[in-house]
Amino acid sequence: MIKTVEINGEKVKLQIWDTAGQERFRSITQSYYRSANALILTYDITCEESFRCLPEWLREIEQYASNKVITVLVGNKIDLAERREVSQQRAEEFSEAQDMYYLETSAKESDNVEKLFLDLACRLISEARQNTLVNNVSSPLPGEGKSISYLTCCNFN
Numbered sequence: 027m028i029k030t031v032e033i034n035g036e037k038v039k040l041q042i043w044d045t046a047g048q049e050r051f052r053s054i055t056q057s058y059y060r061s062a063n064a065l066i067l068t069y070d071i072t073c074e075e076s077f078r079c080l081p082e083w084l085r086e087i088e089q090y091a092s093n094k095v096i097t098v099l100v101g102n103k104i105d106l107a108e109r110r111e112v113s114q115q116r117a118e119e120f121s122e123a124q125d126m127y128y129l130e131t132s133a134k135e136s137d138n139v140e141k142l143f144l145d146l147a148c149r150l151i152s153e154a155r156q157n158t159l160v161n162n163v164s165s166p167l168p169g170e171g172k173s174i175s176y177l178t179c180c181n182f183n
Contacts, residue, residue, distance in 0.1 A: 031140075031147045038147040041065075044052055059090035063153070067101040069117075071130065073108040077117070084124060097126045098150050100142060105132040 029040045043058055050163035059065075067083055069076040080099070087097060088158040101112065114130060127145065131138040 029143055031143050032150060033144065033147050036151065038150065040143060040147065040150075041066045056086065056090050057093075059087060060092070062091060062095055063150055064096040064098065065091065066100055066142070066146070067126075068102050069112065070103050071112050071114075071117075071168045072103050072106050072109040077112045077120075080120070094153070096153065096183060097124070097127045097144070098142070099124070099126045101128070101130040101134055104130045104137060105135045 027042045027044065029042055031038050031040065065087055067080060069080060073126070085099075086097065101117050101118065117130075118128050127149070129138055129142055129145070131142055133139060
């Protein structure tokens with residue numbers, strides 16, 4: 027999937043691979059780590075088990091991804107707050123300990139989904155300007171009248 031967002035007049039194309047955290051994608055996923063500029067780790071706030079899997083995903087990221095990769099933690103399904111098993115505070119503490127940006131969303135209701143992509147695009151632009159991204163972008167940096175294209179990220183949930 028390709029998602030294009032606009033930040034201060036600059037267009038950023040995000041190429042997104044959603045592996046849904048499934049074991050059968052694990053070997054494929056490892057090859058994507060190397061080329062990713064950002065990774066979105068998504069867990070289900072109504073499922074403790076999905077949260078407990080995060081350290082395993084982080085170990086893989088550490089093993090296969092660049093140390094410059096931007097990692098975002100997303101707690102999904104906030105539309106089911108009455109069934110919450112993972113507190114927001116616990117997730118925030120976990121994300122801070124891992125130096126990750128944290129956001130809660132509802133894909134079903136589209137709550138904070140656009141914010142997630144906009145925030146991620148802002149971070150990618152900032153990193154590109156500092157030349158710290160693992161992959162060189164295919165066009166000049168924002169501010170030079172061009173857009174960043176195909177900055178890649180994986181979404182694991």
